[in-house]
Amino acid sequence: SNRLKHVFSPLLLSLAAGLGCVQAAPEMVVVGYGGAGQKAQDVAFFQPFSAIDHSKLIQSEYNGEMARIKVMVDTGNVDWDLVQIEGPDLMRGCEEGMYEPLDWKVLGRADQLIADAAQACGSAALVWSVAIAYDTDKLAKGPASWADFWDVTKFPGKRGLRKRAVYNLEFALLADGVKVEDVYAQLNTPQG
Structure with a gap:
């Protein structure tokens, strides 16, 4: 095949x-x-x-x-x-x-299996979440939003993101003030 x-x-x-x-x-x-x-x-x-x-x-x-x-x-x-x-x-x-x-x-x-895990060509196996984490030894108060995450003046230092655009685009739009429920509609536009 x-x-x-x-x-x-x-x-x-x-x-x-x-x-x-x-x-x-x-x-x-x-x-x-x-x-x-x-x-x-x-x-x-x-x-x-x-x-x-x-x-x-x-x-x-x-x-x-x-x-x-x-x-x-x-x-x-x-x-x-x-x-x-x-x-x-x-x-x-x-x-x-x-x-x-x-x-x-x-x-x-x-x-x-969990609901909808069994798919036509594979199976869901992992469930995960994404969170903002920071070193409390370096920052007394850390970023509380995606806007904070991108603010390198207020929160200097390295960032860790995925190599692929997936999720990173969503995070950037949330930082720009796009509402959660509007993120994918925005990504579906030429500007997105």
């Missing part, structure tokens, strides 16, 4: 391991975002799955470049078996036929 074999989620691997209904190839390439998160997934999901399935899991990482996945699919040179991606990328890639659809009747246990 010219599609990425599966969209990875730790939950999907654990389901497969628990059910015994999904069998991996002797080697399976699992791609995630790396770092401490992937190390934790290795201990919690990859190693147990590999022990049950007797497959060798080869791990790799990427930074969410959908273009890289599209090139693999378009050239038919797909060398990833499972990939961890974000929700919007899952929906877009599934709609474009870049991922293999999943048969939840065969996989089973979709009813045990």
Whole structure:
């Protein structure tokens, strides 16, 4: 097939391991975002799955470049078996036929997942939030809003943001005074 074999989620691997209904190839390439998160997934999901399935899991990482996945699919040179991606990328890639659809009747246990986790081409596995954090040793009073976050005069020092525009654009619009409920409508305009 010219599609990425599966969209990875730790939950999907654990389901497969628990059910015994999904069998991996002797080697399976699992791609995630790396770092401490992937190390934790290795201990919690990859190693147990590999022990049950007797497959060798080869791990790799990427930074969410959908273009890289599209090139693999378009050239038919797909060398990833499972990939961890974000929700919007899952929906877009599934709609474009870049991922293999999943048969939840065969996989089973979709009813045990959080609402709407079982998708046509993957499964939600992580829920997270974004917060503003600061070093109390350097700032007695820290930023309390996204406008404060961007105010380098009032709050000097380094900032940490994602490499991708996702979320950063939303934060910038909130800092500019756009209401939460209007952020995506604003992003859908030429100015956005």
